[in-house]
Amino acid sequence: MLRPDLILLPSPGPDTPAIIVPPAPGTATGTVQLSYRRLDGLVLHAQESLARLGIAAGSRVAVALPNGPEFVVVFLALARQRAVVVPLNPDAKEAEQKQMLQRLQPRCAIVPDDESRRPMTNASTALGIPVLLCTWGDDVQQVLLRHDAQGHTPISSAAVVTPEEVRPDDVVLLHYTSGTTGLPKAVGLTHARILASVRILVEAHSLLPTDRAMIVAPFFHVGGTCSSLLCALAAGGCAIIPRSLSGNFWHQFRDLGATWYHAVPTMHRLLLSFPRPVEGLTIRFARSGGSSMSAVLMTELERTLNCPVLEGYGMTETVQAVFCNRLDGSSRLPGHFPVPDELEVKIRVPDANESFQLTSVPGCTGEVCVRGPCVISGYLDDPETNANSFHDDFFRTGDLGSLRADGRLHITGRTKDMINKGGEKISPLDIEHIVLAHEAVQEVACFKVADDTYGEDIGVAVVVKPGYHLRPLDIKRFVRQQSVHFKVPKTVSFVESIPTSRSGKCVRAALAQRLVLRYGVSKLPRTSKTCGFRKPLTRAVFRRLSHIAIMARLHGGQLVGVCPFSLPQMSEFERGPIVYMSRPAGNKAPATHPHTPVQQHREMQAVCLAASRSTTTTSTPAKITIALDSNWNDDRILLAREKKGKKAPQA
Known part of the structure; x- marks a missing residue:
């Protein structure tokens, strides 16, 4: 009672x-x-x-x-x-x-x-x-x-x-x-x-x-x-x-x-x-x-x-x-x-008018919103925060999730912790669950790291169980065996403990900052050379060069008549995500906003879908040359400017 x-x-x-x-x-x-x-x-x-x-x-x-x-x-x-x-x-x-x-x-x-x-x-x-x-x-x-x-x-x-x-x-x-x-x-x-x-x-x-x-x-x-x-x-x-x-x-x-x-x-x-x-x-x-x-x-x-x-x-x-x-x-x-009978849950998702709506349709992923007798009606003395914390009387939790067909609520992570890897939205919790399945891993925390190619990439900090020895390569290969290419961490660091807040939650931002201070920014990989350049590319240049440069790198060398310089061979972990993420925006990209840099380039240049598909599926430099020929005049100028270190015009 x-x-x-x-x-x-x-x-x-x-x-x-x-x-x-x-x-x-x-x-x-x-x-x-x-x-x-x-x-x-x-x-x-x-x-x-x-x-x-x-x-x-x-x-x-x-x-x-x-x-x-x-x-x-x-x-x-x-x-x-x-x-x-x-x-x-x-x-x-x-x-x-x-x-x-x-x-x-x-x-x-x-x-x-x-x-x-x-x-x-x-x-x-x-x-x-x-x-x-x-x-x-x-x-x-x-x-x-x-x-x-x-x-x-x-x-x-x-x-x-x-x-x-x-x-x-x-x-x-x-x-x-x-x-x-x-x-x-x-x-x-x-x-x-x-x-x-x-x-x-x-x-x-x-x-x-x-x-x-x-x-x-x-x-x-x-x-x-x-x-x-x-x-x-x-x-x-x-x-x-x-x-x-x-x-x-x-x-x-x-x-x-x-x-x-x-x-x-x-x-x-x-x-x-x-x-x-x-x-x-x-x-x-x-x-x-x-x-x-x-x-x-x-x-x-x-x-x-x-x-x-x-x-x-x-x-x-x-x-x-x-x-x-x-x-x-x-x-x-x-x-x-399970959702208690006393509570009501909706998922906040974007609509066609670039606004947001609440839905209870199973399978839709978005921000979890809830209301009920145990949910606050507002923060004390904070009208500005309240205006951004509620949607139609539903409290916005800041968590990502979806409702299943059986009525259960599935939580996939925090909106602020999500990693946007070139348009692919990745939940740190998903990565952590994958890595924790390794027999030698005791604790793990996933966080976002800066990246010149994707904007954001995946970093993980791992606590190894006593008696085991791991290398970063071991973790990367394990994730690659268990998941898709683009979920492989860019950087793997081994730590003695995972920082947590007073309530026991992992403090991802503090962890990323700690590793930067310990190893320096240069030690946390930033892919300024992903496309073969010595200096980080400007966003405008990358959007227009990425299509050519990425495809050139897939072939590990010079594309005769197209790319006037050699590009290094991609590693086993770079190749998969690049191939996956360079597909056309209209070809069932899971995240349509924002597009990946390659997709943005194709939209901007109005590359026909057939040419785009041929680029990602063909395997010879000659076919790539034909597919990219319509865009080469503009890209050749940008390539020359980048090689000379001049500022590229904004696209």
Whole structure:
């Protein structure tokens, strides 16, 4: 049974365990166990303390507390007081905390009563923001709140008042997005939206009062608060909250009777490295969200833990990963998700008028748009961003995907991460899944690199499994065996780890920048010599020369009477993509806008389709000469200018 009262307005509950906090390794503290009744009493006491300290309805409160009973009690108490909880990373540096506080302008900041509070305390003091110290009193088994006694600004006290009943449209959680597309955006989550998302997950996972969730995700992310903590409490179950992850994770999991957990793929892989008991695990399922999970990792998890892995898709704007595979479902393909009955999904695709329209036709790939009771209606105080983030009341997720004939949603990547290789749109996730199938690859990240021929090309960073040795050529050949020519990476780099954000997502831009700084731009191949020239070609020159130069290179030498200089032989990985991508625009090119450079050249010069086809299918220089003769006069001038280093006229 759902228990929204524990989220909206805590009330006396059963004496069954609601919260269990095992002792941290190396400490003398004991296990903290709170029943629903005891938790409700602690929340009521903390709510009264907050009221005395001046926290009222609508007050924004920055909460920089680690995972533990303190966060749970403070979070629910602030929700009862109709305040707005802004969870912040307690391990962030002082400069980061100050930046967030300047943007947030909170009523106060709540920090741990220990040395870890220094960065947040210093940042708050510099901005004149009051600080409340929070600690768990082992002797009295309750949360204690007090003013920082070191001369910091106190909050004006207020008389204890019975708070008004919580309203469904009250904002209770305020999260800032990661800001990967610009400045972080403020996402206000209401009680109603949180409850809607929790109901979806509780039903999808068949959660019961007998279930116990092992909390892995940090509480400053929705994966920790909504996907884990509130789902466990809403089902009447128990939340087990380790203060830190350690090598005895799986032994604690067994000893405390945990039945499920939620984590990002990076954390799943870390947990797999921890020693596990031979028997006794009572795990019903493992849940994954936050970023894409590979088929290799999913298979390894299911085989190792002997339980289904339920991958979810969502974002802060939908409260959490509400698109989630069901526990009773049979089909669990990575990147494929059932659409909950409560949500509506459309795909945003271009129309004939160079505008965009929403469609639910199966098979159409475009930007995934969603609306429903758990989806935000707009970012806070950001009308300009809102204007670009919605289409007919549907939230634009920024993810690429399509609806399948069976109604499932297939996610293929991020719109901003897509690689446009000469008109071919390539998803980094697709490349990563291919490379991860190699037996020697432990982790991989795909990113875009600059290219003078295609505009953008594929780069991959690979973490090799211990005991294996790989060369870049091995990865390229493996991809070539598994996929089409143009998906072969241009550059392969081997790294010790893949950079991730605080939420566990791969930071592709940072990875590309790191490799450029490490190896230099010249070490990340830029194909300035793809067409045989010493200097990078201007776009105008390339558009007109690429047809001749590419075909000349396919034959590895001089085309008598056509090309007055020799061109080097193409490598095994250059030849395939060039042949594929030099086909005519009208010959079923998968991406019509923009055309590949060769297709643009043909359109501009009005080369007849027959001549174009003969160019790509014939194998003798004589036939190529005939096919290109109509364009040679213009191209000969451009070739001469390029050889002399003169600026070519713009086409």
